[in-house]
Amino acid sequence: MGDGTARAPGAAPGRTPIVRLDGAGRAFGAVRALHPLDFAVRPGECVALVGHNGAGKSTLVNLVNAVFAPSEGRVVYPGPEGGDGAEGPTGARRVEARRSAGIRAVHQELSLAPNLTLLENLRIAQRDLTGRGWRKRAADRMRGAFDAIFPGHGIATRAPVGDLTLAERQMVEIAMGFAEGAEPARLVILDEPTSSLDASIAAQLVAHVRAFCAAGGSVIFISHMMAEVFAIADRIAVMKDGRITEDRPARAFTQDSLVAAMGHVATEVAATARVAPEGPDILGPGHDLSARAGEIVGLAGLAGHGQAAALSRLYLSLASDWGRGRAPRAVFVAGDRARDGIFPLWSIRRNVSAARLGGLVRRGTIDRGAEAALAQDWQARIGIRTGDLSAPILSLSGGNQQKVLFARALATEAPIVVMDDPMRGVDVGTKAQVYEIIRAEAEAGRTFVWYSTETDEIRLCDRVFVYRNGRIGTELAGDAITEEAIVANSFEMAATA
Amino acid sequence: MTPRLDIRILLPVLSLAILLAAVFWLQPRAMSYLGLNLLFNLAVPVALATVAQMIVIMVGDIDLSMGAFVSFVACVTATLVVDAPGLGYAALAAAILAYAALGALIEARRLPAIVVTLGMSFAWGGLAVLLLPSPGGSAPGWLRAVMTVKPPLVPMAVLASAAIALAAHLVVMRSSFGVLLRGLGGNARSLGRAGWSPVALRAAAYGLAGLFAVLSGMALVGLSTAADANIALRYTLLSIAGVILGGGEFTGGRVSPVGAVIGALTLTLAGSFLSFLRLSPDWQIGAQGVILIAVLAARLLFGRRAR
Amino acid sequence: DTSDKRIALSNNYAGNSWRQAMLESWEATAGQAVSDGVVAAADAFTTAENQATEQAAQIQNMILQGYDAIVLNAASPTALNGAVMEACDAGIVVVSFDGIVEEPCAWRIAVDFEQMGSDQIDYLAGRLPDGGDLLEIRGLAGVFVDDAISRGIHDGVAANPQFSVAGSVNGDWAQDVAQRAVAGILPSLPEIVGVATQGGDGYGAAQAFEAAGRDMPIIVLGNRQDELQWWAEQRDANGYETMSVSIAPGVSTLAFWVAQQVLDGAEVPKDLTVPFLRIDQADLDQALETTPEGGVANTEYDLEAAQQVISDASS
């Protein structure tokens, strides 16, 4: 049991922690999400949590954030004056203690109320926004946060948050996390905050976090992006199978040693050059996009410049709401899982087979043996971490849910795979696996249309369309696909130059 | 205001205006102080019930007991409130508390509200029959006076509708408390994470709905001067239709109080419009359906996308 | 002279055969009166569901439309008082029938529903001197007519202590609802000798008794053609005897003439009573002949018959 115990962290050992886990662990029924462990965060620390999908990162921060109670051990919030601290046994008191300790969270699964405006969402997070003129106070706080973190990205304060793009919603949540309030933010938890942000905005966030920590604030940062981890963290905790296996200052790791510590083999992305396939466009007329059989086509550009819309247009034109042809022409891999992908009441198995029902029908009913075999096959191929495919899909960690969506699409025979930033929240090791699968499928003649916010992924493509203001600005192919070219073409200036 | 918010409220306003124009054209006599009052005074209780239904829909539920509850309140108002005012008002307060308790029960046990309210519609109906096995009772004097007051210039019905819309708008859309209630419909989990008690909030929402429904029943008695156990059964569907006509949606806490009141007025007016058309009795019922469809289909003109 | 007067019919429900027969009687009589130039218009209006609130709105619209008289079959005797008062204030003649209103300014053409109930028991007492257990089928809970007939039935039973009501169900005046309710309660009931009903539900009760394999009691019927048909079949097969009673849908025509007479300046008492339409064993064949297939036994009034009713009431 004691093997997960944290060593004294490198930074500021003398100061009182903002939060301390004393042998705290968490189990969901028979599933052990987090083994009992000790962990603490002190003022001014910027801790990164890394680990494979399902390692327990979200569970750990959910304990810190009082979303649920530990199954054993204690979560303590020692007061700012270094008092003995409070531990709330009941839900409301736990949350209250967490809140008065100045702990805020930006969740992996976005937690805004889509029908409310940005200010109204802030009102829910900050209890002191009541009485006369609360809207004005809320507006001041939000504007302050936006100016500090994402200068130049003012977002409409009157529109319901649901009308914003995924990236904008993520920015709103981040801004809310750092916004001024009755209890100032002392520790902000960022659970994969950059997963839907493009590079430039992610860079703004990284800069802000560094400034925040330098001024004495603390951050727990979860990401599968190694570059960001090294850019932000001064301390890195590595998690594996519900335990913290290493917890050391960031400078003690190199990129390779960190990946190795997470239990992955470091793979060189895009090591081997591919021969781009030749042939006619198979998407048909009526699209700005074109793709050849066996080609991997990338959609790039700043987030929210029309890529997602172009993707769903493309997909919906290839798939009908009416027809039930023998085999669908295209399948879709959703990035916004909860909105576009998951069937929340279903088991993992049923979620995997959902796009292939036609192929599973024998004599009018679904062949459940074949279905189970299909799911098992893909569990093995793509590494879905679960002991029981009959378990509800929501019992999986975020990254593993994403793998299910991948399996769902690849399990069909559709010649075109449309992917909407599908690696959101997928861990490094799995990414490498999925890249392999994509390449192999492409070699076998499948076409991939792939929108991504990661430049690394775009570089895997044979051809790239860079979007700007809802339209294709530039088309890049072969060796011309470089980080510099994509970034440069993403901005208006480059286009006119 | 963003364009989207504008459309949400613009559409109900336009439907009402067009219908009103059609009514005036068919029946110029309606274009007077007396005429407007006759057209709209029965819309006042409907508007109150619609606001109550809107609050329930706003937190993600549907209330199938609205009509039965308003009937029950009408029975209490026409009997107990007249005969034993102390007991009567206590009963009305208890009814509001019962609504709040239902809300708490629904949240705490995660019950489907539609079934609970379906069951409660029988219960309220039973209580109403027990109170008034046969129609009767009378309106409290002050209530009758309030509902038949003749203010200068603008008829009571129009003033009352405006007041209801304004009050509901302030409570639901502007106050910081209303934000919490709408948040409950939008994302109950994030409220829980922020330390709010969903049970208390749902109880509050239902209590507020109960308050408006009680006002509806009282207003109805003030107009009709008496009650019976079936007097307002139609309010259930009427209030749901009113919320939707007013731009509300069944899920996600997207509603508009002003729209809901306008929706209630539109529905009432649609009935008058049909009367003035003088259709054959065979088709009078069907025409109500057609006009409901026509008004809702107008939303297409505004190019609302499917979800 | 009423040739420039306009009369409206406000009807609160159209969903059963009785109401349809009522509307047809109205159409026939009032339509004739219009083409004869007796009145200028006689429009019928009906609302979708049996709801006082909707009907109140309908009456208010009629006020706006400037009708001279409103003939009214009311959803509730009290809930329309507000609207009726407004109509009277606007100088409109209001005549209510069948479902009458309490508001004193209106005329009432009433049926003595209580007597309709007690007459059933009197009939049963004549047929069954030894008494026994009865089943009561009521209408829609909370409605005035249901309460009145039921009160009459229970008064009748009180006056004839050899009878007792062993069970009571609500049939909502719909025969499938009645059939369902009776089938559900029958297993728990002792031998039933008679069934007191409110109309529209006798045939359903008979079906339920038949399905349960119980002895057929004396079921008081409600003038529907299918009830009369069944009765005739039973009579021919095994000499079954009973009676049938209900209010005639044609009373709407009486109300029409009363409104016309009031508009004409005639002195008409505010409260008129019409006899209900009763069919006994002897009248069965004749009633069957005059009742349309699938309809309701009916009597319609012409002007003389209406004037007769008025002068009877005045004296």
Added chain:
Amino acid sequence: MSALLDRPWIWAWLAAFAAFAATAAISQSQGIAGLLVAALTFSAFTVLVGLGQMFVITLGPGNIDLSIPATMTLAATLSLKFMGGAGALALPGLAVALAVGLGAGLVNYALILLLRIPPIIATLAASFVYQSLAIWSNRGLRIKPPDLLSDLMLGRTLGLPNVAYIALAACLLAWVALERARYGREVTAIGQNLRAARFAGIAVERVRCATYLLSAALAGVTGFLLACFAGGAALNMGQEYLLSSIAVVVIGGSSIGGGRSNVPGVPAGAMFLFLIVSMLNSYGLGAGVRLLLTGVIIVGIVALGTRSRTAR
């Protein structure tokens, strides 16, 4: 046992049995069989429309078919008028009822799809039109069904009512459709997440269309059967099926929010609704108390039967 208690429909069955036992306790011994037969007979009609409603409700929040009563009335009126009591036209008469149902379903769905009207309101509005059509076509006159059909509907086979066999067959078919067939998977997927269903390649509109057609067709056929059973069509014959078709689905443990339904709960809910009224009638309670208790018991069952499941 605990696995059985986890079934969402078990509470409806327990409640139905309890109501049956309570009524049987004060019945004569030969009446108990009669009660059972009556319960099977009358719940059969509720089951038929309830199954259609169940599939509609499975489609997700806001999907409820309020046109069932009017469709029943219209189909029954037109088909009985068509047959005019002639036994030879029995099958064509059934076809007429089915066609009327399908027509109503198509109209309902067209309103939902083309005019984007929320289903609850669309089916409500359409039902007024159907009601008018029924009034216009026959002015409430009651036409007798052919003797052949009424004998069939009233008859029994092996001691149990024929209509109960029809309902049982419908339940079995519905169970296969929901639990084993592709259609059931697609309906439940749509009910959980419509967008995800589209993106998973499910022919969403085709399934929704089929579901509204199914519900209306079942309503049409049920109207036909009920009219044959009751000796004619009446304008108000469908009225009580408005609430009861919804009630049996949700009392039976299906989720009103869609995506999670079960077939065994529907007959249980239907039996319960019949038996609870019988029980309260048999105990001699007045209409007020009876309504009150019915309501309290329904809320009680739901409170007992709804467990907070894995995730909301």
